[in-house]
Amino acid sequence: MNHNPVFLALDMPRLDTAEALARKVAGHIGGIKLGLEFFCAHGHHGVHELHKLHLPIFLDLKLHDIPNTVAAAMQAIHVLEPAIVTVHASGGRAMMEDAKAAAGENTKVVGVTVLTSLDDDDLSSTGVPCSSHEQALRLADLAHSAGLDGIVCSGHEIGAVHSQWKDGFFVVPGLRPDNGKNGDQKRTVTPRQARDAGASVLVIGRPISRAEDPLAAARAIEATL
Template identity: 80%
Template sequence: MSNPIYLALDLPRLDAATALAQKVKGHVGGLKLGLEFFCAHGHHGVHEIAKIGLPIFLDLKLHDIPNTVAAAMQAIHVLEPAIVTVHAAGGRAMLEDAKAAAGEHTKVVAVTVLTSLDDADLARQGIAGTAHDQALRLAELAQEAGLDGIVCSGHEVGAVHRQWKNGYFVVPGLRPADGASAADQKRIVTPRAARDAGASVLVIGRPISRAADPVAAARAIEATL
């Protein structure tokens, strides 16, 4: 992949999302469509964004019983996504069924620990150890289940890459080194640090989408890689 940046197009209006994607398409390698976008615009919205000509990452974070997740995966075949997310916490059977039901050219990656969570949040959920520990445990589970890779923060991607050499690693929660606001993210790194640690895909949203000049922001981030 020549450009690992996937722009998160989590905007409530389809016309605004399309316009933004058109503006920055020369400086990103793909487009991420999450729950906000998919719930608002469904299959139609995905088809419209796909017309821009960049790979589509459907960040749906599927998490249910194995049969339901497999059926959901089959339902999005027609959208031909390059990447789809499921939650690693759904268990090995769910992960295996998700991968088996995915399209031939779709990478299935498992979300480990959300970048909005830290060690204290995990402790409140009754999960022992640190976010780093949990991400590595779930990465091992995803690898055993035959998935293509995982989603993790830049803090864990280096360690996961060392134990899963050929894995496909999606890293969100990225902020440029120019002091951009962390907002609701707790475990953040710069795009360059994540890339150097082994990230395959860099998911970047607000630092581009909410910038005064999204094209300049995307170009500046691209230049650091």
């Protein structure tokens, strides 16, 4: 995988816009993250088009269903050769085990712990009695024991998880440069802080994609790393 840990989140509905942005900043990112919005709009065709940039593709599909369905979905995307695919760790051990078993040989499967848009109050309202930090660590342990390659967690948990899972592959979203706007993200850190704490991949979207000058924004973030 490219030495640059920044994966640009291209969560936008227009393929031409996404491709143009990716081409503009390609020299200053390490990969491309495609989420549900992009995949639902463009499917396999869209992924194949972005493969032409010769950057690793991270399919952030957050699969969460019964084990057999998740395994079948994982097999259905083999042809896309994703470098990384996400599943929800809250789907349970059996689902994660089957997801990993069904993944392509060169695909890392990582478990989403607690979304960075959620805080302790949000978790409490869904019946989770512990803090977001405690829940993330609990799900990280479950993902580790299920044989996944790593997890997705906020920068607030990465240090604690990394200390317990030395060889894990850790994806950190919800990153905001110094003086950046948080938007709908509630648990943010800077890209440099996440990298220093042990992040393997830094997912960055709006600070680049919605910047007045995306290329300058990507260069500035790269320079901090």
